[in-house]
Amino acid sequence: MPNKDYYDILGIERGADDKEIHSAYRRRARELHPDRNKHDPKAEDKFKELGEAYRILSDPQKRRQYDMFGSVGGDYAPPPGWSGARYDFGEPFAPEDFGYSQGFDFDALFDDILSRMPRRGGFRNVRMTYERGSDIEVELPLTVEDLFKSATRQIRIAVTRRCEGCEGEGRISGAVCRECSGTGKVTRRKAYKINVPPGLGHGDVIRLAGQGNPSPGGMGAAGDLLVRLKVKPHPRYRVSGRDLEVDIRVPDYQAALGGKVEVEAPTGKLSLNLPAGIASGTKLKVRGQGLPRRGGGYGNLLVNVVVWVPENLTPEQKELYRKLRDTQK
Ligand SMILES: [Zn+2]
Numbered sequence: 001m002p003n004k005d006y007y008d009i010l011g012i013e014r015g016a017d018d019k020e021i022h023s024a025y026r027r028r029a030r031e032l033h034p035d036r037n038k039h040d041p042k043a044e045d046k047f048k049e050l051g052e053a054y055r056i057l058s059d060p061q062k063r064r065q066y067d068m069f070g071s072v073g074g075d076y077a078p079p080p081g082w083s084g085a086r087y088d089f090g091e092p093f094a095p096e097d098f099g100y101s102q103g104f105d106f107d108a109l110f111d112d113i114l115s116r117m118p119r120r121g122g123f124r125n126v127r128m129t130y131e132r133g134s135d136i137e138v139e140l141p142l143t144v145e146d147l148f149k150s151a152t153r154q155i156r157i158a159v160t161r162r163c164e165g166c167e168g169e170g171r172i173s174g175a176v177c178r179e180c181s182g183t184g185k186v187t188r189r190k191a192y193k194i195n196v197p198p199g200l201g202h203g204d205v206i207r208l209a210g211q212g213n214p215s216p217g218g219m220g221a222a223g224d225l226l227v228r229l230k231v232k233p234h235p236r237y238r239v240s241g242r243d244l245e246v247d248i249r250v251p252d253y254q255a256a257l258g259g260k261v262e263v264e265a266p267t268g269k270l271s272l273n274l275p276a277g278i279a280s281g282t283k284l285k286v287r288g289q290g291l292p293r294r295g296g297g298y299g300n301l302l303v304n305v306v307v308w309v310p311e312n313l314t315p316e317q318k319e320l321y322r323k324l325r326d327t328q329k
Pocket residue numbers: 163164165166167168169170171177178179180181182183184185
């Protein structure tokens with residue numbers, strides 16, 4: 001076997017660290033995979049060679065030996081006094097080990113390779129590669145009126161992914177990656193149309209599976225996108241679960257006498273029969289005039305009675321109040 005430059009095969013500098021070696025191997029393995037190079041009769045050899053280069057350089061001990069002698073398995077002159085040198089490199093990875101001929105799955109390939117890799121040195125980031133991406137949580141503001149119908153809203157989020165151009169390294173062959181300006185990450189804005197069916201309310205979450213942040217190492221599952229509904233404050237209604245609360249202002253004499261009052265419900269004006277002698281702060285429940293419930297039906301409308309005392313009375317009104325006062329004695 002002629003001398004081979006494993007660094008050349010991987011396309012890395014001689015001083016490359018473990019991370020660079022790993023990253024370069026992944027990149028080159030994709031490029032050189034025989035399935036992608038069917039026209040090239042040497043594809044399989046190149047792929048084997050790559051596996052061999054990786055196997056040697058990713059093992060600190062073997063790499064040291066290789067660095068010392070410049071080659072393995074070829075003609076080398078052991079240093080004076082060196083004897084009994086043994087190079088147990090084993091068999092380089094053969095493409096058939098990866099079953100590429102039976103349909104190919106790159107994740108399975110790397111799974112396989114990583115499971116065979118020596119655990120010492122250089123693979124601290126292996127566990128990281130399969131880590132699930134984090135969830136992205138956004139708020140979707142809606143009005144009370146939106147909750148009565150099926151609302152479709154567009155939201156835009158920024159998702160930061162590992163840069164594919166440089167495999168997250170920020171550099172390609174020593175040069176700053178143009179795609180990510182050397183940060184190793186790219187941020188893309190993505191728009192989603194979110195359909196909010198009636199029945200959802202404040203605090204409810206719509207989960208878009210797999211639309212969150214990607215796996216930090218690029219191989220695990222992506223996180224989810226969580227869209228949390230936020231009902232905006234309404235000038236008239238207060239929201240409590242699926243109930244709505246509304247104030248009605250009633251002058252004191254009407255509170256005393258009772259009678260019909262008009263209330264603005266979300267569906268239109270309602271006529272309400274006020275019982276006589278109602279106190280301020282009394283809540284009247286109007287069933288089924290609240291927000292839609294999940295699974296059908298509606299919450300209630302709570303009518304909060306606010307009794308007010310008229311100001312700026314006319315002389316005639318003043319006289320009537322005086323009479324009223326005198327009857328209390
Ligand atoms: Zn990049």
